[in-house]
Each structure stands twice: as structure tokens, then as C-alpha cells.
Amino acid sequence: MSQVRVRFAPSPTGFFHIGSARTALFNWLYARHTGGKxxxxxxxxxxxxxxxxxxxxLLEGMSWMGMDWDEGPEVGGDYGPYFQSQRQAIYDEYLQKLKDAGRTYEKDGAIWFKLEGERYTEYDDFKKAEVEKVKAAPVVIDDTVRGRVERAEEMDFVIVRKDGNPVFHFVNVVDDITMGITxxxxxxxxxxxxxxxxxxxxxxxxKAPVFAHIPLILKESGPGKMSKRDKxxxxxxxxxxxxxxxxVRNYIALLGWNPKDEREKMDIDEIIELFDFPGINKGNSRFDEKKLSALNTEYLREMPIETYTWLARPILHSAGVIEEDADEDYIQSVLKLCQGKARGLDDLADFCRYFFQDDYTLDEKVGAKIAKKADPKELIAEILPVLEGVADFDADHLQASLEAHAESKGAKVFAYFPALRYALSGQGGGPDLLPMLAVLGQEQVLGRLKRFVG
RNA sequence: GUCCCGUUCGUCUAGCCCGGUCUAGGACACCUGGUUUUCAUCCAGGCAACAGGGGUUCGAAUCCCCUACGGGAUGCCA
Structure with missing residues (x-):
């Protein structure tokens, strides 16, 4: 029993729930941490x-999260089959053991597990009926997260339904035994x-395996645990x-576990190295998408521009922002400006649409705000000739030309910036302005500004 | 109803096992200021918590008890 063997035993429901994913992750991390299976x-x-x-x-979700399994579907193993639907013979065998030991009986066509202890009847407020109970000795659960927990089972329970199918509690235990789960x-x-x-x-x-009951993930707002209908x-x-x-993996790992220091953003090898039972909390934790997003943004910001582009391209394409065969260099130069500003990949399309399409709409609220200081059309009309005269249309030359112009007018160069951005993108915020003009290119910039002035 | 588990800033959490170094630390969010151009950037600062009550002790976030609250279980679901 030297090697750790842990399992994730989901029931495929058509969804991969975040709580399941976290349970899978903790198991996977523990296996990788200990060199187990x-x-x-x-x-x-x-x-x-x-x-x-x-x-x-389910399998795609596992793979997406980077959780590979040593035994199970598609990879096999020495303790199979790994589908409960194919383990009937094993369940029959184990059921026989219980029968031989006199620990079962039939009632209403189902097979029940018989507890040991004095029997009595009592009105059960939950079942709203008189039921037979058993004064069974409390069972000791040695839980690594919670410590010693004692609990007495007080009623016999069904292990095989009347349709012949064994129930969860029974198969779960039989499988854990036969698969050598530690x-x-x-x-x-x-x-x-x-x-x-x-x-x-x-x-x-x-001998029962070591148990580790991890806290649940509660829904972001309102009572109760996360359910599949929650955002x-x-x-x-x-x-x-x-x-x-x-x-996502990093965030989920931090829900109910922490490395006991201030590290939060960790790569997977670091998490594997640090993950262990003492770092697991007892209290439930509440899901917080803002924190997940913040982590996600951090990861997005630090990745190489090539990777960022590779990720963003299909998203921009499906959002209708770019064509299938759009120019890679141009996309990359746009994304280089946006990577440090945009928050997530999901709103990137709206963030940078105007770089690719010139039918962007002007945000009137922004326009009104700018117009309070000066008429944007007048400002644009004023600097249009300056921009036309810039030979090398890059950020430095633009800066120099605009500053020279501003000085001649006794104005500050940034007096023109909001109007410029607004005319060019329709927005009030975005990437650094001058590099943005450079990427857009002189022809495009002049065209847009002329149209803006009308 | 009964049983089990839990409870530190709005949220995730450090500290709790081995009581004093905790005027309780970090992160997200939020607020303010700065970066003499935008901000969904960056920097600096700020707001903000030991659920309540009893013990034990020279001393308790830390140990014990009670209460409250939260979560879970109580299925021929898993």
C-alpha cells in the first residue's frame, strides 16, 4: 500500500460541473504530488x-483542464473495466459475500444491507412515517481534512434495487476495494x-481508505451550493x-485550498509540488467570477504575442470581426496594442473591431463628453493637414508633428487626443493612441477623419 | 425533526494544531490620488473581518462549553 491510488468517479450527466471539476482536480493533484495513480x-x-x-x-472537460488519467476510459488499466455498467459480475460476487455473511435481506423486492444493533421503531419527521431504526455503534471516519468524525447509521439501506441494479453506496465501496483505492x-x-x-x-x-472531504463551492449569490443552473x-x-x-484551473485550485503563503498565480508544476491535505480548508467557499477573471487577465497579459494571437484569431473570426484569411501581421500588430488593455478574450472582439472594420458606430455619450470642452469636428479639421503632412506615420513622428502643431497654437497636444480617438474608433478608451494611429495607417486614419469632419 | 460538518475584511484566504511577536497579513472587488492623452493599463494610498455569549488563563482569533447562523445528509440519485 505504498503507492497512492485515487479516483474521480463522475456520473456523466451531459455537463461538467465546476464542483466535479474541482474534486477531479484535487484528486489529480494529489496523485501527481505523491507520484501515485x-x-x-x-x-x-x-x-x-x-x-x-x-x-x-466529461472527457473533453478533463482534457481541457489538463487532467490526464492513468487508468480509465481510453487508456485502460489493470483494474478494469472502468465503466460501472460493465462490472456487474464483480458486484454479484461482492453481493454474495454479504449474503454469506448474513448481512442482507430482501424487502419489497430490493436487497437491503443489515446493520448490527438493537432494533426499535420511531416516528421519522422527515419521512413522515413510523420507521424501523437500529442502535448501531457509531462508525469512526478518519478524515484527513476534518479529523475524527463519528457518526452512527441508524437505518438499514438498499444496496440493490428491485430492478436488479446495485445502488451507489454499494458499487462505490466495491469499486474502491477492487480498484485498490487508497x-x-x-x-x-x-x-x-x-x-x-x-x-x-x-x-x-x-480496511477503509483514507477519506478527505473537501469543502463545497457555494453559488456566487444566494443560498446553497453551486448547481448546474448557476452562472x-x-x-x-x-x-x-x-x-x-x-x-480556470488555478482559480479552482484556490477554492478550498491554498499554499499557506501569499502565492496565488502559480503554474501547474508549482501547484502540484505544493498541493497537500494540510492546505485544504474546512469551510465552504463562495464562487467569485471577478477573481477568476482577474487571474485570467493576468495570464492573458503575460503570454507571448504569438500565443495570444493564436488564441484570439478564431474568436475574432467567429465574432465576424475578421475574415478567415485576414493578414496575420496586421492582426498581430493590433493585438499587440490590445493585449495589455483588454480584459478577456470574450470581449476582445468589441474592443478591437474598429481596427478591422470602418463602419464602427460613434458612442454618443463619449462624443457629448468631449464636446463639452471643444467641438471635436473643429479639432479634427484643425489637425487633419498636420496628419496629412506626416511622412513616416509612426508613433514618434506623429508625436513630434502633433506637438509642434499644438505649440504653435499655444495648446497642449493632449487636447486633441480624445477627439482623435473618438473620431477614429467611436470610443472613449482603448489602446495607446499614437501607436493605434500607426497601426491603422495613414490612409485609413485620414479617410476616417475626413468622413468624421463630413 | 434528527444527524454530521463548518463560521477571520463584500469575496478567496494567512494566522488557529504548538495561546503572547495580530494595533489580524495578502489577493479580488470597491474608493482616492498619481502616471502633466484616453484607460478596461501601471503605480501609490485607503475602506474593510476574528458570528454572539460564557468560561480557562497573567494573557485567546488561537483552548473548552453554549447559542446563533451557514452548509450537507436523511432516495430503490450519484
Missing amino acids: FILRIEDTDKARNTDESLRV HVIRGEDHLSNTSKHVELFNAFGV GALIEEYAQRGFLATA
Whole structure:
């Protein structure tokens, strides 16, 4: 039992939930940190919901986040099959063990697990009925995150449904035993279930794995945990919205875990090296997309312009900003200006559209604000000849020419800037102005300004 | 209802195990100022928290108890 074996056991539902992703990530990180094995096991017993499409979403989500698995679908392994739907023979065998030990009975066509202890009946306020309960000895859960937790199971529970399908608690334990799982890292919502699981491990005469129940992710606002209908709950949406997988992964890692110092932005090797149980918090954490975005922006800002361009190009194309065959050099020179200013890839298209299309609209609010100081048309008309006269249309020469002109008028050069930007882009903000003119090019700039003056 | 888990700035968190160095640190957000051009940049500064009450102790964010609040479980869902 020297090597760590952890598993992520999702039920493919057609979504890859952020909470699941975080559970997967913690397992994966622990495996990589310890040099152990990360196993992907598919809990696909519910045939109605488990389609190929659902599985695909899951596997793609895992890959997108950079979580590779050592055993499981597509890669196989010595402890397979890795789909619960294919493990019936194993479940039959283990069910027999329980039967032989006298720990089961049938009722209403289902097979129940029998707790040991004195029986009594009691009115159950949740079930609104008189039920049979058992005074079972409390089970001890040795949880690495929470410490020693004691909980007594008080009712027998179903392990095989009347349709013959085994239920989660049973298969989960059997699979963990047969797959040699050493550490179970899962959401705190399973902590109460764990007493059932430990009862089963005990009944099989097997030492339970180490448990680590990690805090849940609460929805951004309002009560309760993140559910798939909440904004930001689905991993596949982040990919679509142009979020960086590295940023999402980094952010999620920080939800419920921290390296015990002030590091936040970390590359994956660093996280793997630092990740361990003592850094996991007990309290639930609330999802905060602003913080995720901030991290995402940081990653975006520091990447090489080539990578940035490679990422942005398809996004700009699908937003209708550029053509399929748009000039790479021009795109890159535009993006070079925008990379340090734009926040995310998702709003990049609107941020830089005017570089590629000259039918941009003028933001009237911005225009009104500028007009308070001076009529933008007059300002533009005034410097139009200056810009026409600039031989080398680069930022330095533009600066020099405009300054010279401003001086001759007894004005400051920046008096012209807001109007210039407004006329050229329709906006009030954007990349540095003079480099922007240079990238746009003299012909384009003059054309736009003439049109603006009317 | 019952059981289990939790509770430090608005949010993520450090500190808690091994009480004094905490007038509680960082980050995101927000606010202000600066960068004598825009800002969705950059820099500087600011706002802001130990849930409440009892103990224990010379001393408690740190240990114990109670209450409140939050979360979860209580499915022939996983």
C-alpha cells in the first residue's frame, strides 16, 4: 500500500460541473504530488442519462483542464473495466459475500444491507412515517481534512434495487476495494454518506481508505451550493467564453485550498509540488467570477504575442470581426496594442473591431463628453493637414508633428487626443493612441477623419 | 425533526494544531490620488473581518462549553 491510488468517479450527466471539476482536480493533484495513480471511473449505471455525448463532454472537460488519467476510459488499466455498467459480475460476487455473511435481506423486492444493533421503531419527521431504526455503534471516519468524525447509521439501506441494479453506496465501496483505492477525496456532501460506506467496508472485512472531504463551492449569490443552473457552473462554458484553462484551473485550485503563503498565480508544476491535505480548508467557499477573471487577465497579459494571437484569431473570426484569411501581421500588430488593455478574450472582439472594420458606430455619450470642452469636428479639421503632412506615420513622428502643431497654437497636444480617438474608433478608451494611429495607417486614419469632419 | 460538518475584511484566504511577536497579513472587488492623452493599463494610498455569549488563563482569533447562523445528509440519485 505504498503507492497512492485515487479516483474521480463522475456520473456523466451531459455537463461538467465546476464542483466535479474541482474534486477531479484535487484528486489529480494529489496523485501527481505523491507520484501515485489517478483513476477515472465512470459511474454510468443510470442508463437513461448516460449517453455517448455525456461521456464526451466529461472527457473533453478533463482534457481541457489538463487532467490526464492513468487508468480509465481510453487508456485502460489493470483494474478494469472502468465503466460501472460493465462490472456487474464483480458486484454479484461482492453481493454474495454479504449474503454469506448474513448481512442482507430482501424487502419489497430490493436487497437491503443489515446493520448490527438493537432494533426499535420511531416516528421519522422527515419521512413522515413510523420507521424501523437500529442502535448501531457509531462508525469512526478518519478524515484527513476534518479529523475524527463519528457518526452512527441508524437505518438499514438498499444496496440493490428491485430492478436488479446495485445502488451507489454499494458499487462505490466495491469499486474502491477492487480498484485498490487508497484515498477517497470527494465533496463534503458525501461526509454523511461515509458512515454507510464504512459499514460496508467493515462488513467486507476491508480496511477503509483514507477519506478527505473537501469543502463545497457555494453559488456566487444566494443560498446553497453551486448547481448546474448557476452562472459559471459549467466548465464547458469557460472554454466557449475564451477563458484560459490554466486560469480556470488555478482559480479552482484556490477554492478550498491554498499554499499557506501569499502565492496565488502559480503554474501547474508549482501547484502540484505544493498541493497537500494540510492546505485544504474546512469551510465552504463562495464562487467569485471577478477573481477568476482577474487571474485570467493576468495570464492573458503575460503570454507571448504569438500565443495570444493564436488564441484570439478564431474568436475574432467567429465574432465576424475578421475574415478567415485576414493578414496575420496586421492582426498581430493590433493585438499587440490590445493585449495589455483588454480584459478577456470574450470581449476582445468589441474592443478591437474598429481596427478591422470602418463602419464602427460613434458612442454618443463619449462624443457629448468631449464636446463639452471643444467641438471635436473643429479639432479634427484643425489637425487633419498636420496628419496629412506626416511622412513616416509612426508613433514618434506623429508625436513630434502633433506637438509642434499644438505649440504653435499655444495648446497642449493632449487636447486633441480624445477627439482623435473618438473620431477614429467611436470610443472613449482603448489602446495607446499614437501607436493605434500607426497601426491603422495613414490612409485609413485620414479617410476616417475626413468622413468624421463630413 | 434528527444527524454530521463548518463560521477571520463584500469575496478567496494567512494566522488557529504548538495561546503572547495580530494595533489580524495578502489577493479580488470597491474608493482616492498619481502616471502633466484616453484607460478596461501601471503605480501609490485607503475602506474593510476574528458570528454572539460564557468560561480557562497573567494573557485567546488561537483552548473548552453554549447559542446563533451557514452548509450537507436523511432516495430503490450519484
